[in-house]
Amino acid sequence: MAKPRKGLAARRKAMGYSQESLAELLRVTPGTVGRWEQGKSTPEAWLQPRLAKVLEVSVQELIELLNPRAESPAGETADVDRLERALANPSKVDLVTVAELRQHIALLSVRYDGERSTGLLAEAGQALGQTCLLREHAREYRVKRDLLAAEAEASTLMGQFVWDASQRRDHDAAKGHFTTAAEAARKINDPVLEAIALLRTSYVELYGTEDPAEGLVLTERAADVARGHSDVLTGLAELHAAEARAMLGERVACERSLERAQDHFGRISADEPVVEMFSETQHDRLAGSCYLRLNDAPRAQSTLERVASQAPSRSKSRSIVLANLSLAHIQQRELDHAAAALHVAIDCVEATWGGGGLKVIFGVAQELRPWRKEPVVDQVYDRLFTMMAAS
Structure with a gap:
């Protein structure tokens, strides 16, 4: 008998969504959301990352919301046992195991924007290694095809994590993973x-x-x-x-x-x-960056301020938006506003240690060097030194 997901419904309500509004956001029907909450169906693997973002839950919370099995310890380890059996006998891997592996890869992607990439590398590397092992030994065509898709997804994640963890310095390793991903994708068209x-x-x-x-x-x-x-x-x-x-x-x-x-x-x-x-903010985020590069600081500022007010409070993307906003203020010689935006950007970086945010923040700091003796700028430099010493 289907087990209602009371926690999922409670989380939806806590976020202020009706079944209809959540369905509209996810581009599904209200009846679909209702069936999820009744336990009669489960969100597709490709949709789960989007659901996690909308509900603002961690990966563990998402798993618990979709799988309320507290009273059944044996059920909690079923997925792990299935993967372990497949790794022990890779030629017998089936589509269900591959689907679970791809779901795990998708959830790693969800975690990226709010966690340090250094902490995700080991899991992503393990998932990629497991995928490659299973693909080499799989016998069924459909299983091999899905494992190639999983390899493309895991390789893309590895490239993303490696580049971010290196503070966007290890270009060759990142591109190597992306090339592997593209080749795997082409093999399955x-x-x-x-x-x-x-x-x-x-x-x-x-x-x-x-x-x-x-x-x-x-x-x-x-x-x-x-x-x-x-x-x-x-x-x-x-x-x-x-x-x-x-x-x-x-x-x-x-x-x-x-x-x-x-x-x-x-x-x-x-x-x-x-x-x-x-994301609804992507267009304006990139547009603001474009106008900044085109030396149209006023237009960049207005666009980036709008994005900063909408982006999640502690995300890697928001740190880049705020650092670019600081740069727009610098181009207009508005040091107090520039320093204020940069302080908030540093808050985001301290929470996520995103390589892109770190690179942009230190680039902005270089632009502030002519005003190094100004108190507001000196405070920014002191904070950056403290942050790097603590890392």
């Missing part, structure tokens, strides 16, 4: 997974090696691969193409890319395969 890997590679070129020309080539490839398969990915590729063009000083082309991205985001459908990768 999965344009969505291939586009994700290409997009992640473009980030390394744009924000790591700072090669906008190569980054633009990769974002355009990602958009071409994703077009017709995912409006989210096509829109994201256009967004980062816009930033590449801003880095190249091409304002008109940049704004056209921003418009195309907005158009794709406006066409996201109920069957979008990676809806969890979309």
